[in-house]
Amino acid sequence: xxxxxxxGPTFEPLDDVRRLTNFSTGRLGTELANFLTARGHAxxxxxxxxxxxxxxxxARTVKTFSTTRDxxxxxxxxxxxxxxxxxxxxxxxxxxxxxxxxxxxSGKLRALKPSKKYSTRDGALFAELVPTPKIITELRRQFPKxxxxxxxxxxxxxxxxxxxxxxxQILDCSTDACVANGPGYGKGFSLVTVLGxxxxxASAGLFAALEKTLRGA
Numbered sequence: 001x002x003x004x005x006x007x008g009p010t011f012e013p014l015d016d017v018r019r020l021t022n023f024s025t026g027r028l029g030t031e032l033a034n035f036l037t038a039r040g041h042a043x044x045x046x047x048x049x050x051x052x053x054x055x056x057x058x059a060r061t062v063k064t065f066s067t068t069r070d071x072x073x074x075x076x077x078x079x080x081x082x083x084x085x086x087x088x089x090x091x092x093x094x095x096x097x098x099x100x101x102x103x104x105x106s107g108k109l110r111a112l113k114p115s116k117k118y119s120t121r122d123g124a125l126f127a128e129l130v131p132t133p134k135i136i137t138e139l140r141r142q143f144p145k146x147x148x149x150x151x152x153x154x155x156x157x158x159x160x161x162x163x164x165x166x167x168x169q170i171l172d173c174s175t176d177a178c179v180a181n182g183p184g185y186g187k188g189f190s191l192v193t194v195l196g197x198x199x200x201x202a203s204a205g206l207f208a209a210l211e212k213t214l215r216g217a
Contacts, residue, residue, distance in 0.1 A: 001214050002083050003041050004075070005033040005059070006090035008048030010068040012132065014097050016116045020129075024091035026051025028203060032087060033059040035207040041214065046074055048090065068092050068132045075135065076142060085147040085214050089179070092135055098128030140174040147213055148175040154184030166192040177213060179206065 007029020011021035026047050033045040037058045045059035049066050065071040101109040102122050118125055136150045150169050154162040162185035166178035180190045189206045190197045200206040
């Protein structure tokens with residue numbers, strides 16, 4: 001089956017030399033792509049150019065992305081093709097830079113024009129952070145017949161909070177399933193659907209369960 005796996009972080013540029021990003025190695029998505037490839041599926045791995053995981057990438061096709069807009073564009077390019085499943089594990093940056101300011105001699109904030117590099121000699125820089133549109137919310141409209149699995153990496157709260165967030169993502173985004181993990185969830189993973197959830201102590205069990213969703217099991 002034709003699958004897309006997204007992995008690693010997006011970033012949002014402040015200028016040509018500085019950026020805002022999420023922490024993500026890209027390892028989990030890469031290993032999922034490798035697993036699905038070994039099981040005979042045709043996999044496209046979309047991985048952030050800032051991903052630090054150095055393991056082998058065995059997917060049939062590997063493409064890198066940079067910003068959230070770039071990942072969105074690359075996913076949209078597949079909307080006219082037959083895609084059986086999308087596993088959206090990328091750590092999309094939650095914020096992008098809005099307006100930028102410096103404080104002038106009178107103490108007032110002065111808006112800055114776009115620059116290739118903002119100088120530290122101008123003093124403290126004040127940045128407006130604006131939420132980035134969630135890619136997961138757009139996928140069902142673009143891929144109406146595709147199985148879509150999202151991710152909820154929760155850094156705070158507890159396991160119940162992480163599972164609740166995963167269920168909310170499924171309802172809000174009309175996805176088929178969501179993987180919950182992260183420090184808030186605790187060790188392991190949970191594959192959540194509208195019918196319930198199942199815990200996996202390690203990624204191997206999770207990957208096998210995700211592959212079964214392709215076969216309707």
